[in-house]
Structure formats: structure tokens, C-alpha cells
Amino acid sequence: MKQAYVVLASLVTFVIPNAVALGVWFLAGDLDPIIRSLGSILVWIVAFGLSTQLFWRLVQGFFRRDTQ
Amino acid sequence: MNLPAVAGVGLLAGVLSYVSARYLSTKFVKMGITGNDIHKPGKPVTAEMGGLSVLFAFLTCSVVIMLASGYTISPLVAGVATITGAGVVGMADDFTNMRQRYKPFLIGAAAIPLIAVLWGPSSIEMPLIGALPVGYIFPLAVVPLAVAISANFTNMLAGFNGLEAGSAVIALAALTLLAALRSSYPATIIGFILVCGYLGFLVLNWYPAKIFPGDTGTLMAGAGIATIAILAGLEFAAIVVSIPAGIDFTLKMVAKRPFGGRRVFGDTTVGEDGHLSAPAYPALVHAFMRVGPLTERGLVLSVLGMQAFYSALAVTITLFLR
Numbered sequence: 082m083k084q085a086y087v088v089l090a091s092l093v094t095f096v097i098p099n100a101v102a103l104g105v106w107f108l109a110g111d112l113d114p115i116i117r118s119l120g121s122i123l124v125w126i127v128a129f130g131l132s133t134q135l136f137w138r139l140v141q142g143f144f145r146r147d148t149q
Numbered sequence: 150m151n152l153p154a155v156a157g158v159g160l161l162a163g164v165l166s167y168v169s170a171r172y173l174s175t176k177f178v179k180m181g182i183t184g185n186d187i188h189k190p191g192k193p194v195t196a197e198m199g200g201l202s203v204l205f206a207f208l209t210c211s212v213v214i215m216l217a218s219g220y221t222i223s224p225l226v227a228g229v230a231t232i233t234g235a236g237v238v239g240m241a242d243d244f245t246n247m248r249q250r251y252k253p254f255l256i257g258a259a260a261i262p263l264i265a266v267l268w269g270p271s272s273i274e275m276p277l278i279g280a281l282p283v284g285y286i287f288p289l290a291v292v293p294l295a296v297a298i299s300a301n302f303t304n305m306l307a308g309f310n311g312l313e314a315g316s317a318v319i320a321l322a323a324l325t326l327l328a329a330l331r332s333s334y335p336a337t338i339i340g341f342i343l344v345c346g347y348l349g350f351l352v353l354n355w356y357p358a359k360i361f362p363g364d365t366g367t368l369m370a371g372a373g374i375a376t377i378a379i380l381a382g383l384e385f386a387a388i389v390v391s392i393p394a395g396i397d398f399t400l401k402m403v404a405k406r407p408f409g410g411r412r413v414f415g416d417t418t419v420g421e422d423g424h425l426s427a428p429a430y431p432a433l434v435h436a437f438m439r440v441g442p443l444t445e446r447g448l449v450l451s452v453l454g455m456q457a458f459y460s461a462l463a464v465t466i467t468l469f470l471r
Contacts, residue, residue, distance in 0.1 A: 083441035
């Protein structure tokens with residue numbers, strides 16, 4: 082079923098923001114806890130926005146390849 | 150409260166929701182509270198604002214629980230008030246078609262009872278990290294933003310028979326299960342009543358729908374997801390179950406015409422064979438339509454499959470990745 086590809090592609094919007102935010106959290110170990118938390122949350126939001134664009138490109142790429 | 154009593158209240162919620170939705174599905178058509186089912190040939194007229202039946206069942210059963218518990222559980226009262234407030238905003242939107250920009254503020258205001266009951270410095274529980282301390286930002290910003298964002302997410306991923314109520318049932322069931330495992334009584338009760346209410350409504354909302362949920366039903370579902378998450382400390386699980394709606398919302402937000410894609414490019418069209426064709430703007434349902442031919446029923450089952458996948462992921466992460 083081709084629609085399963087959309088679910089698979091959507092995993093980029095789950096994996097990328099969490100991986101990036103987790104990285105920021107551990108890298109910012111010396112900062113004030115509240116600033117560290119808010120920074121990680123903001124980074125997560127930006128990464129989620131960018132990864133939805135990647136998701137859309139993946140779906141478009143699959144659509145083009147399938148119709149050629 | 151014992152298990153048979155809770156099961157009885159859940160059954161009551163399902164029956165009340167079904168019976169009132171059945172009544173409203175004919176009453177609202179006579180009253181002219183209708184919408185066109187645009188994804189079917191002939192675009193039949195269908196009753197709108199069916200979420201009112203879920204709101205009615207939810208409020209009735211919540212009052213029964215509150216009476217049984219002697220109004221002593223203030224988080225339960227605050228959660229019920231917040232979800233009801235979101236439902237009332239949805240009703241106002243169904244009647245007046247209010248502008249998109251006003252809704253987040255009004256739903257954020259509906260979260261005031263939750264803010265009051267959770268007042269104080271707090272943190273957000275995250276897997277692998279533990280507690281993310283956010284201090285007073287939690288009641289002041291996290292709570293109203295979570296309710297407003299979640300309600301708007303569920304309001305955007307909508308428009309197909311059974312999609313809104315089906316997604317609500319799956320997402321709310323996952324969070325209710327986790328809340329029960331955490332022994333969070335108010336969150337479990339709220340979630341259970343909502344799941345049963347939306348299940349009763351889904352019988353009439355499933356393809357071919359006799360009634361649509363309207364903004365009353367969609368905003369309440371999102372507010373319910375946020376409320377359960379906040380009351381039971383399941384913020385990360387709520388984020389995971391909201392990924393499908395979040396993707397849809399973000400795709401529409403970052404497009405050249407945020408929220409205006411439908412106005413510019415038109416609606417999804419349906420062919421004589423019942424297959425849907427997506428207009429040229431990004432949205433989650435359009436992604437499903439683009440990768441292969443789909444009928445409305447097939448599309449809804451695909452999105453519900455995705456919702457089930459992320460709900461299962463949320464449960465797995467919460468239980469095993471602490």
C-alpha cells in the first residue's frame with residue numbers, strides 16, 4: 082500500500098526535531114535550567130517546521146518517481 | 150470510584166452522544182444548520198455542529214462524576230471547564246464563522262481554570278531527559294498555548310467523513326490509557342468520557358456521514374488532548390499523538406498563503422469513480438492523495454492508520470523510554 086510511504090516519510094518530522102533538541106539539551110549543560118529547557122523547546126519547534134518541509138519534498142519525490 | 154461505575158458512565162456518554170447526534174442530524178437540517186458534503190457526487194446537504202452532542206454527553210457525565218465525588222477534585226472541575234469552554238468557542242465559530250486569528254486567544258482563555266488549578270513553578274516530563282524545569286512559564290504560557298495549539302491542530306486536520314471523530318478516539322484513548330497507568334484520576338475520567346462520547350458520535354459521522362462535528366467537535370477534541378496531557382504529566386505523549394495534525398498545520402502555515410490555500414486553489418475534487426484529486430497546496434491529506442488513488446473512505450482509513458501508528462509510538466515511548 083503506497084500510503085504507508087507517507088507514514089514512513091513522516092518519521093523525519095518525529096526523529097529530526099527530537100534528535101536536534103536532545104543534542105542542544107546535552108550541549109547546553111552549563112546554562113541555567115530554565116533557559117536550557119526553553120532553548121531546547123524553541124530548537125524543537127524550528128526543527129519540526131523545517132522537517133515538515135523535508136517530509137513534503139519526500140512525498141513529492143515519491144509521487145514524481147511513481148508517475149514517470 | 151469503582152470500575153463498574155466508571156464503565157457505566159462511559160456507556161452513558163456513548164449512548165447520550167449517539168442519541169443526541171441522531172436527533173440533531175435531522176433537527177439541524179430542518180433548522181438550516183448544515184454544510185455540503187463536498188467530497189461526494191452531488192454534494193449532499195448534511196447537518197453541521199454535531200460536536201454539540203459530544204459536548205452534551207461530556208458535560209452530563211462529568212456532572213454525574215462530580216456529584217459522585219462531592220466536587221472535591223478541583224483538577225477534574227478545571228479540566229471539564231476548559232474543554233467545555235473550547236466547545237463553546239467552537240459553537241460560536243460554527244454560528245458566526247469567526248476569523249482564524251481570534252480562535253487561539255479565545256481557546257487560550259478557556260484554559261484559565263486549568264492555569265488556576267496548576268498555578269506554581271513546574272516542569273515538563275521528557276523521555277531520556279527527565280524533568281524540563283520551566284518555572285512559572287508552565288501555568289502562564291505552556292498551559293494556555295498547549296490548549297490553544299492542540300485545539301487548532303485538530304480543527305485544521307478535518308473535512309472528511311469520520312476523520313475528526315476517529316482521530317479523536319484514537320489519540321484520546323492512547324492518552325487515557327497512559328493516564329490510567331499513571332493513576333491520574335481526573336485525566337483518566339475526562340479521557341474515558343470523551344472517548345466514549347466521540348465513539349457514540351462516530352457511528353453517525355462515519356462514511357457516509359449523517360452529521361459533521363463542526364468546530365464544536367474539533368476544538369473540544371484538541372482541548373481534551375491537551376487537558377489530559379497537562380493533568381497527567383503526559384506532555385511528550387501528547388506531542389507524539391499530535392504529530393499528524395501538527396504536520397498538517399505546519400504545512401499550511403509555511404505555505405505561501407497560510408490558511409488561504411483552499412481559497413486560492415479550491416477544494417479537493419471527487420471523480421465519477423469516487424477517487425479524490427488534491428488541489429495544489431501542501432496538506433497532510435493531499436500527501437496521501439498524491440502517492441496513490443484514494444476514495445474518501447480510503448483516505449480517512451489511511452490518516453487514521455497514521456494516527457494509530459503515532460498513538461502506539463506515544464504509548465511505547467512513555468512506557469519503555471523513561
